Amino acid sequence: xxxxxxxxxxxxxxxxxxxxxxxxWSKESTGSVLLLASAGLGILPxxxxxxxxxxxRPRLEDVEVVEPLDISGVVGTFPENTIFPFTLGxxxxxxGLAFVFGVWFAVIGMGFVLGAAVAATVESKRASLAEPAxxxxxxxxxxxxxx
Amino acid sequence: xxxxxxxxxxxxxxxAGLVLASCxxxxxxxxxxxxxxxxxxxxxxxxxxxASVFVGGITFLLLGFALVRFRRRGDAIPKQxxxxxxxxxxxxxxPVLIVAVLFxxxxxVENKVDAVSNHPNLRVDVTAFQWGWKFYYPDYxxxxxxxxxxxxxxxxxxxxxxxxxxxxxxxxxHGFYLPQFDFSRYALPGVTNYFDFxxxxxxxxxxxxxxxxxxxHAEMLFSVHVVTPAQFARWISNxxxxxxxx
Amino acid sequence: MTSLLxxxxxxxxxxxxxxxxxxxxxxxxxxxxxxxxxxMYTALTFMFIAGAMALLIRTQLFNPNGHVVGQQxxxxxxxxxGSMMLYLFAGPFAFGGFANxxxxxxxxxxxxxxxxxxxxxxxxxxxxxxxxLLGFFTASGAAAFxxxxxxxxxxxxxxxxxxxxxxxxxxxxxxxxxxxxGVNLVTTIFYLRAPGLTMFRMxxxxxxxxxxxILILVAFPVLTAALVMLYADRHFGAHFFSVQGGGVPVMxxxxxxxxxxxxxxxxALPFFGIISEVVPVFARKPIFGYRGMVFATLAIAGLSTGxxxxxxxxxxxxxxxxFSALSLLIAVPTGIKVFTWIATIWGGQIRFGVPMLxxxxxxxxxxxxxxTGVMLASPPIDFYTHDTYFVVAHFHQVLIAxxxxxxxxxIYYWYPKITGRMLSERIGRWNFWxxxxxxxxxxxxxxxxxxxxxPRRIAVYSATDGFTFLNRVxxxxxxxxxxxxxxxxxxxxxxxxxxxxxxxxxxxxxxxEWATSSPPPxxxxxxxxxxxxxxxxxxxxxxxxxxxxxxxxxxxxxxx
Numbered sequence: 038x039x040x041x042x043x044x045x046x047x048x049x050x051x052x053x054x055x056x057x058x059x060x061x062w063s064k065e066s067t068g069s070v071l072l073l074a075s076a077g078l079g080i081l082p083x084x085x086x087x088x089x090x091x092x093x094r095p096r097l098e099d100v101e102v103v104e105p106l107d108i109s110g111v112v113g114t115f116p117e118n119t120i121f122p123f124t125l126g127x128x129x130x131x132x133g134l135a136f137v138f139g140v141w142f143a144v145i146g147m148g149f150v151l152g153a154a155v156a157a158t159v160e161s162k163r164a165s166l167a168e169p170a171x172x173x174x175x176x177x178x179x180x181x182x183x184x
Numbered sequence: 185x186x187x188x189x190x191x192x193x194x195x196x197x198x199x200a201g202l203v204l205a206s207c208x209x210x211x212x213x214x215x216x217x218x219x220x221x222x223x224x225x226x227x228x229x230x231x232x233x234x235a236s237v238f239v240g241g242i243t244f245l246l247l248g249f250a251l252v253r254f255r256r257r258g259d260a261i262p263k264q265x266x267x268x269x270x271x272x273x274x275x276x277x278x279p280v281l282i283v284a285v286l287f288x289x290x291x292x293v294e295n296k297v298d299a300v301s302n303h304p305n306l307r308v309d310v311t312a313f314q315w316g317w318k319f320y321y322p323d324y325x326x327x328x329x330x331x332x333x334x335x336x337x338x339x340x341x342x343x344x345x346x347x348x349x350x351x352x353x354x355x356x357x358h359g360f361y362l363p364q365f366d367f368s369r370y371a372l373p374g375v376t377n378y379f380d381f382x383x384x385x386x387x388x389x390x391x392x393x394x395x396x397x398x399x400x401h402a403e404m405l406f407s408v409h410v411v412t413p414a415q416f417a418r419w420i421s422n423x424x425x426x427x428x429x430x
Numbered sequence: 431m432t433s434l435l436x437x438x439x440x441x442x443x444x445x446x447x448x449x450x451x452x453x454x455x456x457x458x459x460x461x462x463x464x465x466x467x468x469x470m471y472t473a474l475t476f477m478f479i480a481g482a483m484a485l486l487i488r489t490q491l492f493n494p495n496g497h498v499v500g501q502q503x504x505x506x507x508x509x510x511x512g513s514m515m516l517y518l519f520a521g522p523f524a525f526g527g528f529a530n531x532x533x534x535x536x537x538x539x540x541x542x543x544x545x546x547x548x549x550x551x552x553x554x555x556x557x558x559x560x561x562x563l564l565g566f567f568t569a570s571g572a573a574a575f576x577x578x579x580x581x582x583x584x585x586x587x588x589x590x591x592x593x594x595x596x597x598x599x600x601x602x603x604x605x606x607x608x609x610x611x612g613v614n615l616v617t618t619i620f621y622l623r624a625p626g627l628t629m630f631r632m633x634x635x636x637x638x639x640x641x642x643x644i645l646i647l648v649a650f651p652v653l654t655a656a657l658v659m660l661y662a663d664r665h666f667g668a669h670f671f672s673v674q675g676g677g678v679p680v681m682x683x684x685x686x687x688x689x690x691x692x693x694x695x696x697x698a699l700p701f702f703g704i705i706s707e708v709v710p711v712f713a714r715k716p717i718f719g720y721r722g723m724v725f726a727t728l729a730i731a732g733l734s735t736g737x738x739x740x741x742x743x744x745x746x747x748x749x750x751x752x753f754s755a756l757s758l759l760i761a762v763p764t765g766i767k768v769f770t771w772i773a774t775i776w777g778g779q780i781r782f783g784v785p786m787l788x789x790x791x792x793x794x795x796x797x798x799x800x801x802t803g804v805m806l807a808s809p810p811i812d813f814y815t816h817d818t819y820f821v822v823a824h825f826h827q828v829l830i831a832x833x834x835x836x837x838x839x840x841i842y843y844w845y846p847k848i849t850g851r852m853l854s855e856r857i858g859r860w861n862f863w864x865x866x867x868x869x870x871x872x873x874x875x876x877x878x879x880x881x882x883x884x885p886r887r888i889a890v891y892s893a894t895d896g897f898t899f900l901n902r903v904x905x906x907x908x909x910x911x912x913x914x915x916x917x918x919x920x921x922x923x924x925x926x927x928x929x930x931x932x933x934x935x936x937x938x939x940x941x942x943e944w945a946t947s948s949p950p951p952x953x954x955x956x957x958x959x960x961x962x963x964x965x966x967x968x969x970x971x972x973x974x975x976x977x978x979x980x981x982x983x984x985x986x987x988x989x990x
Contacts (some may be wrong), residue, residue: 040629043622044728051732055756063749067684068738075648075735097625102962104567112514117952118458122546126553133561133603136661137595157546213881214814225810232811236801246772251790254713256779261975263777275769276722276762282803283758290753290758290808297810298750299724299846350789356583357679359744359817363883369858370745372680373582374673377746390895394817395883396576398583399501402479 038090038099042083049079121157124149195392209234218410220382221297222366228293230368235286297367305345312351312358312371312393313412315400325353326423333400339391339408342416343383351377359394368394383410460545461952465552466531467848472556473523479563481512481915483507488872490907491901494893504889505574506593512577513597516697517604518559520703520833524700525611525646527554528840529639531848533615538624538961540953543617544610547686551610558603560704565593568944573597576887578690579660581671583680586664595664597655605654612646615639619664624942626961630724634717635942637724638703641731645692645699648735653689656682680747687738695734697829699727701836702767702796708839711939712786713778718770720964726763728771733760745814750809757807757954764800768793783937784858792831799827802877817887820880823873830869838862838918845933849925849947857921863940865914871907875900940968981990 056072059065097103127148135143210232217226311318316330319339328337341347351360353371361368364387369377393404411419456464487507490496499507529853542548546872570591577672579597582588619640623632629714669675671682699765706986710717717723733756740757742753760988765797771793780786802824805811817822836862845853879900884891891897935944944967946955969976 042524044640044644045628047728048732052735055736059752062752065684067681067750068688071652071685071688072735079644097654098623098627100626101631102707103626103691103960113482117460118455119460119490119546119549120458122549123457123459123553126557128548129554129606131560133599137592138601161546213878215881215883217814219583220815225814227809228810229805229814232805232808234807240797240801243768243772244794247790247793251773254778256781258779260779261972262713262715262779263973264716264977265718265777266716267722268773271773272719272722272766272770274796276766281760283602283761286804287755287758287809290754290810293810294750294754294808297813336432338553356588359885361817361883361885363814363818366810368744368813368816372745372747374679375740375745375747380489390883392693392883392885395580396583396887397572398588399505401505402501402890407603412670 038086038093038098038174040099042086045086047079047083047084047164049076049081052076052169053077101169119160121160124153125157128153143163207377211371215366217364217366218384218387219365219367220384221299221380222364223384225366228236228289232286235282239282283286297379298426299347299380301346301380302379304348306347307350308339308341308347308378309350310352310360311372312360312397312404313354314356314398315393317360317391317402317404317406319406321420324347324420326420326422326427328423332405333403336405336407340416340419341381341383341408342384342413343410343411346380346382348378348380351379356397357390357395358397358404361392361394362389363392364389364408370395385408386410386412432802436784440793460549462534462542462545462548463848463950463954464526464529464725465548466527466529468552469522469526469530469555470528472552472559473527475521476514476559477519477523478644478915480511480519481571481912483511484887485908485912487511488905490889491891494895494898494904495890499889501889502571502574505887506566506572508598508887509573509576510565513562513573513601514559515833516577517601517831518555520691520697520829522555522604523837524697525615525639525642526551527610528635528844529615529642529699530611532844532943533639534618534622535634535946535950535954536636536941537619537622537627538942538955539618539622540955542614543622544614547610548577551607551614554603554607554610558600558607560599561596561603564647565596567884568592568596575737578686579682580686581660581679581987582664582673584660585671593689595661598661598664602657605650605657608646609650609654612643612650615643616647619643621939622739624958626960627942630721631961631964632724634706634720634727635703635941637727637921638699638706641727642696642699645696645731645734649689649692649696652685653693656685656689657816659685680745681741683742683745684738688735690741691738692734694828695730698832699730701792701832701840702719702727704836704840704843705771705792706767707941708785708789708843709774711843711937712781712783712789713775714781714938715774715778716940716965716968718773718776719887722766723770726766729763730760733763740807740812741786743809744816754809755808758804761804761807768797768800775981783842784853784855784862785843785937787859788835788842791862792835792839794865795827795831795835797871799829799831800823803828803832815880817882818880819876819886822886823876823880826876827869827873830873830955834865834869834915839867841918843937844943845925846936847943847950851925852930852932852936853921853925854930857917857924861914861917861921863914864917865911868907868909868911872904872911873907875903879904892980935967935971938968938971940965942966945970 052072053076056069056076058074060069130145131146132143132150135146201311209230210341212230214226214229216221307322309320309322311320317331317337318327319337320327327370330337351371353368353373355373357373358371359368360371365381368380391406391408397404437438459465486499488502490498490504530542530548534540562865568591572593573589575594584594618637659668659670663670665673667675669677671677671679673679706717708724736756737753737760739753742748743750759990802820804820806815806824841859842853845851879897882896882898884895932948934946934948942958945959959966963969963975964977969978
């Protein structure tokens with residue numbers, strides 16, 4: 038986690054640096070706002086990850102030498118087939134076309150989008166609860182990987 | 185401090201030498217830049233081209249040598265080299281130095297090209313529109329303008345005199361592009377751009393719109409004539425008369 | 431309907447379900463390999479369509495005052511050619527196709543972190559991409575304002591009709607698809623690496639894709655915001671970009687290029703990553719200076735957001751020295767990469783398989799485009815060559831070097847892994863050499879055309895301009911290139927009709943994707959080799975030349 042945090046912080050700080058130089062030199066607003074947003078985009082997750090990396094055991098993927106004992110068990114739960122991303126995509130597309138061909142497209146499109154969103158949530162919830170490895174452990178941090 | 189000053193002096197001597205020598209250096213396909221401003225762009229181009237040939241040449245030679253020398257000669261596994269910090273620092277620092285030098289020359293030429301005279305000999309107001317140009321000489325109240333596709337306007341300039349241009353656009357973004365002056369500048373709606381030309385030799389060529397501006401972008405041309413001051417005076421008076429009689 | 435499947439770290443899958451077959455399986459699968467393949471097919475299809483448009487454009491320019499197409503159609507053609515190549519081919523091919531397929535394999539993960547989101551990205555990409563082509567079937571034609579859509583030309587009084595709106599919707603959908611894929615990539619790389627695969631043991635392709643993912647997250651939202659503003663200008667009279675309403679036209683250029691320049695590196699970095707995979711494997715050496723490469727990649731990411739206005743030098747509204755300095759500086763990390771590749775083959779045993787041929791062809795082509803890029807970073811030279819064929823030649827050399835030469839290096843390299851079949855080496859060589867010849871013949875004359883004053887995006891030129899000969903050479907080159915590209919299709923069809931089975935690791939690859947079968951099983955790995963260095967498969971296959979430090983039994987205390 039520490040490296041990940043440093044990548045974000047490094048990129049974000051660099052944006053902050055060029056933001057300061059750029060703003061003081063040019064006083065141009067569009068680019069300065071965009072650079073500020075980008076700097077935040079780097080620094081915020083960087084700080085979050087850095088905060089966590091100090092409060093948790095190193096994850097196995099951050100450990101240099103891993104024992105065979107550590108690497109057995111369930112990696113996670115991954116779905117194989119579901120129709121709802123397709124439905125959602127078609128809905129989003131029809132809604133997009135509404136911006137060109139008129140609002141009636143959005144009526145159909147939003148129907149698809151809402152239906153798919155609800156159905157996908159239900160499906161995902163039901164399926165993941167059916168998976169013994171994926172039941173939330175008492176006091177667990179909710180992470181997928183079971184250790 | 186003195187060391188830096190000495191280095192700066194040495195650099196400027198080298199630069200001056202390069203500029204003098206560059207008259208004999210080939211043009212590498214570019215126009216010579218028929219203005220004082222454009223000519224310094226042209227010399228900068230020559231400098232960049234030579235630096236490029238140098239850097240590119242070394243890269244291609246190294247690559248070519250490696251490809252021939254280290255092609256497969258058997259099934260032995262070569263020495264597994266993971267890096268060499270000194271070499272890596274070397275090929276980081278050298279490019280930094282090269283671009284630093286290029287940057288110094290760039291800024292000097294850029295300041296020259298962008299300088300606007302306080303006391304120009306001539307003023308020209310250029311207005312771009314879909315799909316044509318209007319050239320207005322405020323000192324003489326003379327206008328030339330595109331009359332339709334194929335009826336291109338003329339930009340007449342006296343040789344050796346500094347003209348300040350004022351460039352605006354009436355509608356969309358256009359590009360005021362004079363290839364033989366080694367220069368172009370956007371004509372932006374809502375923005376007024378100023379720049380100077382000091383033409384060096386008499387010439388005639390075609391100016392163009394460089395930025396896509398709609399259907400007839402390709403035909404948004406104008407003629408540029410760099411003439412002697414006497415010819416320019418005659419041209420002005422001819423136009424003043426014809427515009428008065430209208 | 432849905433089946434969820436657990437994967438054991440050590441391998442054997444707990445419950446192998448029976449997925450539905452045929453068409454239904456194709457649209458419902460959330461396997462990253464299926465989605466990755468879909469992305470590749472779709473992006474390559476868009477590439478061939480846009481390539482056909484390029485041939486039409488070149489044909490129009492073969493003669494002065496060409497009459498192959500009208501001026502309006504010509505403007506539509508180069509707009510859609512550019513938009514398709516950049517938004518629908520180069521980017522999605524890399525981060526939707528290659529990254530989707532290869533990254534989970536390289537980090538030993540069973541799938542992407544958000545498989546359903548991944549599937550949604552693909553459908554947004556397919557529908558959005560097709561929407562762009564719909565413009566040609568409307569009465570007033572497709573968008574005709576160039577792929578950069580400079581306002582106010584792209585705004586309502588100058589570009590009315592549904593074509594431009596379709597373009598906006600299309601780019602917005604594809605943009606969302608890109609953002610989702612970016613999120614997915616970064617999360618996958620941060621959270622789903624195999625045990626022992628620390629950040630500094632990741633393959634360089636995965637590193638490139640991580641940085642690409644971060645850049646996507648920086649750049650694409652800006653584009654989406656700009657598109658919303660443009661749409662509001664067109665239909666709701668918002669006047670963001672119109673002077674009459676108090677707007678600022680240059681703001682479009684600022685917003686667009688704040689997206690557009692990182693976008694250039696979003697297109698280039700994945701392909702640099704491919705080269706960094708192919709070169710060491712075919713030279714049978716590790717990459718020279720792994721950490722240097724990682725930091726160069728990060729430096730490119732940082733600098734790329736500080737150089738957007740080098741596309742706007744001639745507007746007279748930007749801070750020239752600032753953007754010029756940063757643009758020149760970005761040549762340094764790029765140069766480091768080139769020198770690293772050369773240092774990697776130095777002292778190696780180079781095997782010239784087709785992937786290596788493309789990779790080695792990539793380097794000179796890219797260096798040529800890079801050098802002219804340094805020239806363009808100098809504002810005075812840019813004043814001279816801006817919006818001329820010099821720029822056209824420059825970015826075509828950079829983009830074709832990366833997306834075509836490095837991209838085909840990747841296709842030939844991973845095709846055995848993806849399909850379980852080998853492509854013909856013989857046809858592959860012809861594919862490379864003919865395309866490569868055509869490439870140089872097409873674009874070198876364009877530099878000269880630019881210096882002689884030919885602006886880009888012009889449908890006609892006059893016989894007295896002196897552009898005719900060079901344009902003809904360039905057009906002939908374009909057709910040669912097209913023949914070379916067609917040979918790729920021949921090669922693919924051949925591998926499909928007369929398959930030659932591929933081994934699991936035909937090139938003696940070093941990274942984890944070569945540790946599984948070709949093609950990989952549903953959740954990628956039945957077992958993973960121990961990961962003790964950046965080249966776990968190499969370590970397993972060549973223990974006497976292993977990168978890994980010997981392990982003392984009991985191991986590192988930090989592991990517990």
